[in-house]
Amino acid sequence: MDEAESISIISIVGKNNSDCGYCHSEDTSFTYGIWAHALSYSDYQSLIDRGWRRRSGHYVYKPDLRKSCCPQYTIRLDAQEFKISKSQRKVLNKFNRFIDGTWDPDTKSENTPQKKPPKPKNDQALTDIIHAAETQDKDYRHKLEPCQIVLEPASYTKEKYDVYCKYQTVVHNDKKEELSTKSFKRFLVESPMKVEKTTNTSVGYGSYHQKYLLDGKLIAMAVLDILPKCVSSVYFLYDPDYSFLGLGKYSALREISLVQDLNQQKGKDDLKWYYMGYYIHSCPKMNYKGQYQPSYLLDPLAYQWFPLAEYQKLLDTRSFVSLARPDKEDADPGVPPGWLDPGSLTREDLKKVLLLVEGGMVAPAVSVTSHTESSKLWKAIKEYVAAVGLQLSERMIIC
Ligand SMILES: [Zn+2]
Numbered sequence: 001m002d003e004a005e006s007i008s009i010i011s012i013v014g015k016n017n018s019d020c021g022y023c024h025s026e027d028t029s030f031t032y033g034i035w036a037h038a039l040s041y042s043d044y045q046s047l048i049d050r051g052w053r054r055r056s057g058h059y060v061y062k063p064d065l066r067k068s069c070c071p072q073y074t075i076r077l078d079a080q081e082f083k084i085s086k087s088q089r090k091v092l093n094k095f096n097r098f099i100d101g102t103w104d105p106d107t108k109s110e111n112t113p114q115k116k117p118p119k120p121k122n123d124q125a126l127t128d129i130i131h132a133a134e135t136q137d138k139d140y141r142h143k144l145e146p147c148q149i150v151l152e153p154a155s156y157t158k159e160k161y162d163v164y165c166k167y168q169t170v171v172h173n174d175k176k177e178e179l180s181t182k183s184f185k186r187f188l189v190e191s192p193m194k195v196e197k198t199t200n201t202s203v204g205y206g207s208y209h210q211k212y213l214l215d216g217k218l219i220a221m222a223v224l225d226i227l228p229k230c231v232s233s234v235y236f237l238y239d240p241d242y243s244f245l246g247l248g249k250y251s252a253l254r255e256i257s258l259v260q261d262l263n264q265q266k267g268k269d270d271l272k273w274y275y276m277g278y279y280i281h282s283c284p285k286m287n288y289k290g291q292y293q294p295s296y297l298l299d300p301l302a303y304q305w306f307p308l309a310e311y312q313k314l315l316d317t318r319s320f321v322s323l324a325r326p327d328k329e330d331a332d333p334g335v336p337p338g339w340l341d342p343g344s345l346t347r348e349d350l351k352k353v354l355l356l357v358e359g360g361m362v363a364p365a366v367s368v369t370s371h372t373e374s375s376k377l378w379k380a381i382k383e384y385v386a387a388v389g390l391q392l393s394e395r396m397i398i399c
Pocket residue numbers: 020021022023024025028069070
């Protein structure tokens with residue numbers, strides 16, 4: 001890893017409340033945010049393991065699970081232990097049959113293949129079924145070129161933007177005039193992480209676009225972060241003309257198989273997790289994330305992982321659950337769950353927190369703010385340290 005790539009520089013954005021994107025209640029979603037100018041891969045890994053997430057571009061936030069109407073629990077799947085379900089297998093087979101021309105969604109009829117495609121056995125590995133769509137078998141009656149899946153560093157192209165606009169307007173009912181190349185770039189192209197240069201052919205860490213090309217045409221795209229321990233899904237968009245392919249579900253399986261490939265490629269045992277974003281128990285639309293097994297939720301108070309099913313049982317009865325510290329579930333310490341108490345932080349605690357000052361110099365925050373204990377900046381720094389925790393606060397530079 002480059003020296004330059006190992007430094008994180010952030011600005012404090014602070015607390016934010018907004019309308020809930022899941023149940024559409026007004027002003028019931030509470031978060032805390034930072035603006036990441038640069039993030040090292042390991043710092044971002046540490047952040048997401050404390051419930052943070054890159055929403056888009058450079059903005060990284062942490063929801064307040066106690067106060068928000070639809071609490072967002074960080075969910076991750078062990079890709080090495082992934083057990084594909086019957087319905088997930090169906091999604092893969094449908095996609096593969098469309099690619100090899102044995103299924104035509106227009107006529108709804110099954111074409112009889114010249115040679116019967118090999119029926120996937122129940123124990124066939126996920127990656128084998130996934131990669132079947134990319135291999136060419138001359139005996140098949142091909143309608144299309146094999147599907148090409150291309151992983152490339154996040155970048156802007158007109159083609160990506162066009163599919164994005166189509167997706168946002170048709171699937172999310174966004175108004176066309178609200179979309180722009182600028183907002184697209186800010187949302188899905190820009191990233192605080194540069195793609196790591198590797199000396200061999202293995203994929204480096206960083207922010208990527210995974211393109212789905214059919215006959216050379218872009219039909220879908222995943223925005224992904226590849227990190228030391230995981231692949232983290234940021235966003236997925238597709239051409240609505242191809243919605244019959246169930247691409248949302250397909251892409252999750254594709255990404256799980258990417259984790260498996262990376263695990264092999266890098267020979268790293270701990271690179272085995274697939275982060276799907278947040279699990280929202282109260283939102284049926286987002287519940288599908290729980291269907292990929294075995295999954296774990298991050299405990300909002302102790303930052304330990306427990307099996308999803310153990311939370312699900314309890315989330316049916318209440319919205320804020322801590323399996324690690326059930327005694328602290330109801331206690332309201334006046335700060336968001338998982339935070340340190342900003343009021344209890346001393347100057348000693350904060351002596352390693354660094355601030356970028358004029359001329360590109362770095363200085364301890366305590367020395368810069370020594371005469372202004374009660375200043376806005378000092379308060380903001382304490383709150384930030386409380387939110388990210390002491391360890392991360394000593395690694396990321398505030399600017
Ligand atoms: Zn809500």
